[in-house]
Amino acid sequence: MxxxxxxxxxxxxxxxxxxxxxxxxxxxxxxxxxxxxxxxxxxxxxxxxxxxxxxxxxxxxxxxxxxxxxxxxxxxxxxxxxxxxxxxxxxxxxxxxLGGFSNSAVALVAAALFLAAAMQVTNLHKRLALWILSIVGTKTKAIVFGAILVSIILAFFVPSATARAGAVVPILLGMVAAFGLAKDSRLAALLVITSVQAVSIWNVGIKTAAAQNMVATNFIKEQFGVDITWGAWFLYAAPFSILMSIALFFIMITLIKPETNNIAGGKEVIKKQLHDLGPLKGPEIRLIIASVTLLFFWATESKLHPFDTTTVTIVAIAILLLPKIGVYTWKEVEPLIPWGTIIVFAVGIMLGTVLLNTQGAAWLSDAVFGSMGLDSLPLLATIALVTIFNILIHLGFASATSLASALIPVFIVLASTLVNVDQVGFVLIQQFVISFGFLLPISAPQNMLAYGTGAFTTKDFLKSGIPLTIFGYLLILLLSATYWKWIGLL
Structure with a gap:
């Protein structure tokens, strides 16, 4: 090695x-x-x-x-x-x-990282994960279901895929250890891969779940003047993520057979870890109130109030930093923020904007897709071809944020050349595909975090990743032909 x-x-x-x-x-x-x-x-x-x-x-x-x-x-x-x-x-x-640093999308990503740090400081995400796992029971299938459910619920409140994986993976490995199995056992592989695949699936379903979604919505707003609200994104993408989660459950329990069907000591491990956390503390209660309020404002954006996602998130972070009222101090939060992520995000947005403004993206779009004659193909065939291109390109990228920065400007230009197509919808669907980090451990940071535990091999990950990617691809085509047309996205 x-x-x-x-x-x-x-x-x-x-x-x-x-x-x-x-x-x-x-x-x-x-x-x-x-x-x-x-x-x-x-x-x-x-x-x-x-x-x-x-x-x-x-x-x-x-x-x-x-x-x-x-x-x-x-x-x-x-x-x-x-x-x-x-x-x-x-x-x-x-x-x-330096233009990317003044972009509101960068402010939202920074605020999301502060929110994820609040969960870490208070351990609320761990308590939530343990509480859900304590309810589902100790049968292996139930824990697989619980691992998916934890990833779904955390996606609403923890706007960082890596932080969500970081909360769930150690708990699952603790349960495996309690049963006397090694961390590289089949059971460990089953549970850990399930949890991180679920994280990637819900990066698609929820606008605030992943930084790359901010890249896409920012470019869409700049180029088309359309602001995709949290609720609108959820309406478009949540059905995809729900169906993918169901597929994930059956794929995992079918393809990776654990050593046991019941973790006898699992309940005690969870009970002990919950006991060690103690009763709900003041900062946790305040964070729950802030998170639920934030979720309400995100979900009702442009319906019940005029405040955009970025504004309400920044206001929430300001409150969480206040003495007595908040949950942490600047000294506590500063080392927990991956400042490099904010820089990368700002530069990604800047590079995409430069490509659009200098006509570089238009030339690249014509060079890559021009010879395919996509403008004369039926919409579904176009989506099918571009989606395959998108999935294959992702094999080389470890960061979906970087991939979105490079590809979304190209897809925007491509959409403008297509006839009788809702350009925003076309670009948004390709953004959903950019979050496909299912194939390899290197395809997403949360995968690498899980891979670093030694719980599974690349071959194990591929075993679930290939059918999951194929199902996701077919689901994109099915929803493009049905649901997304019916609700006016395409």
Missing amino acids: STQTEKKLNLKPLWIALAFVALTIITLLPNGGDLPVAGQRALAILAFAVILWVTEAVSYPVSSAMIIALVTLMLGLAPSMEDPTIELGTSDALKMA
């Missing part, structure tokens, strides 16, 4: 060099005039970013700093889009490069 790690580490300089080679080649390619110079350079930076993202040659925050520097220098020295006779200038290009 250590030899493999060393080899991987030794390849990192090679990947960085390859990223710069790709950047240079694309920048210097002859331009026939059908693409602005700024667009060509934006595509060169995208290629550079994708190589670093896929290979993880440097961490995501480090690659973000490199992308900001490249956008500032390369677009600053490129002809202006408004007046090609003059250069844009590094000062204006720097404003463009």
